Amino acid sequence: MSDGPTYGFDTLQIHAGARPDPATGARQTPIYQTTAYVFRDADHAAALFNLQEVGYIYSRLTNPTVSVLQERIATLEGGVGAVCCSSGHAAQIMALFPLMAPGRNVVVSTRLYGGTVTQMSQTIKRFGWSAKFVDTDDLGAVEAAIDADTRAIFCESIANPGGYISDIRALADIADKAGVPLIVDNTSATPYLCRPIELGATLVVHSTTKYLTGNGTVTGGCVVDSGKFDWSASDKFPSLSAPEPAYHGLKFHETFGPLAYMFHGIAVGLRDLGMTMNPQAAHYTLMGTETLSLRMQRHVENAEKIANWLENDPRIEYVTYAGLESSPYYERGRKVCPKGAGALFTFAVKGGYDACVKLVNALEIFSHVANLGDTRSLIIHSASTTHRQLTPAQQEAAGAGPGVVRVSIGIEDVNDLIADLDQALNKATA
Numbered sequence: 001m002s003d004g005p006t007y008g009f010d011t012l013q014i015h016a017g018a019r020p021d022p023a024t025g026a027r028q029t030p031i032y033q034t035t036a037y038v039f040r041d042a043d044h045a046a047a048l049f050n051l052q053e054v055g056y057i058y059s060r061l062t063n064p065t066v067s068v069l070q071e072r073i074a075t076l077e078g079g080v081g082a083v084c085c086s087s088g089h090a091a092q093i094m095a096l097f098p099l100m101a102p103g104r105n106v107v108v109s110t111r112l113y114g115g116t117v118t119q120m121s122q123t124i125k126r127f128g129w130s131a132k133f134v135d136t137d138d139l140g141a142v143e144a145a146i147d148a149d150t151r152a153i154f155c156e157s158i159a160n161p162g163g164y165i166s167d168i169r170a171l172a173d174i175a176d177k178a179g180v181p182l183i184v185d186n187t188s189a190t191p192y193l194c195r196p197i198e199l200g201a202t203l204v205v206h207s208t209t210k211y212l213t214g215n216g217t218v219t220g221g222c223v224v225d226s227g228k229f230d231w232s233a234s235d236k237f238p239s240l241s242a243p244e245p246a247y248h249g250l251k252f253h254e255t256f257g258p259l260a261y262m263f264h265g266i267a268v269g270l271r272d273l274g275m276t277m278n279p280q281a282a283h284y285t286l287m288g289t290e291t292l293s294l295r296m297q298r299h300v301e302n303a304e305k306i307a308n309w310l311e312n313d314p315r316i317e318y319v320t321y322a323g324l325e326s327s328p329y330y331e332r333g334r335k336v337c338p339k340g341a342g343a344l345f346t347f348a349v350k351g352g353y354d355a356c357v358k359l360v361n362a363l364e365i366f367s368h369v370a371n372l373g374d375t376r377s378l379i380i381h382s383a384s385t386t387h388r389q390l391t392p393a394q395q396e397a398a399g400a401g402p403g404v405v406r407v408s409i410g411i412e413d414v415n416d417l418i419a420d421l422d423q424a425l426n427k428a429t430a
């Protein structure tokens, strides 16, 4: 695809990053199932290792199939580049890696996927990093949490599991004022529903495991850089602005300008952390991105109908879907996700914990799995699974209390989904 006209999302999701294979003319992007690439000669090898020439060395760093996916996701998000990783969790570590150092902290939303809460509250401490959890709806608390050691703010666009919407523009303004990047996990919204970079985010992370792949086949992650942050504006980000000792003193920002963060992610991050996406996974995700907009439209359409139906059902206490006019996040959702509030939300069943467990057991079309963003409808009781490691207070803050179930609404016939919920709710509340 040429760099000529600005194409629409539906065109870019199929074509961005891809071109007929130069060796064979293959129209579909081949799976380059290779570990290494033959150098033309010793000078070529040296130029590649010195980052003086861009090319392929070894698939822990770069691979042609993965590169197509990187360019495609970067384009869909409106970024300058992206680095794909082995999972969404890997992408979160990779996103923080160039920014953090022992003693530094990240200000993090309390409304996050439970695994991320544990990663941020426990695991990153092993690196000497820490996280300060705040209710990101309280902008004063976000500002107050930022200190001289803060190196980023982190939130989810549509938070898992409650489907709550973050005020990305307001958080970006706070991040700008503090001179730190805002990182937005856009997994649950996808770039079709939400454009964090246009709203002021510096970096976007994804679990490509979810909607971007869309069919529950492979795990993967991605970090997208807007290319807009001035890493040299302060001395906060020496890995990018000062000589990087892990790459023979190269000054990434001075050398690569807006592509500095991305080059660092590959040349240092993937090289030394090795959280690489494999070409098979990239292939499945490329296949998924081709239908992203169509799937997201149907996901949203079904989620809206089901959330409305549940809200009016006497067996239900409440529904958290931001696409419902009754939701406190409805107005914000229309601004942050103008094409719909996604397809992920929770609902509380009358009868609490026991009724939730019975509901999950009685469903026939919905699958009881620890995943979201599949074409299939999925359900889980977050408090006893994905958010199990959290304290009761953390569970409540994340919207994953014991009395609610989380659904990821698929793209099946919505009448079949409603009938399935109806029969299972009968059993759960009998």
Ligand SMILES: Cc1ncc(COP(=O)(O)O)c(C=O)c1O
Pocket (backbone or CB within 6 Å): 087, 088, 089, 090, 113, 115, 116, 156, 160, 185, 187, 188, 206, 207, 208, 209, 219, 220, 221, 371, 372
């Ligand atoms: C919003 C969100 N971010 C990140 C992750 C982690 O992604 P992965 O499972 O691909 O590591 C998940 C997983 O459920 C998630 O829901």
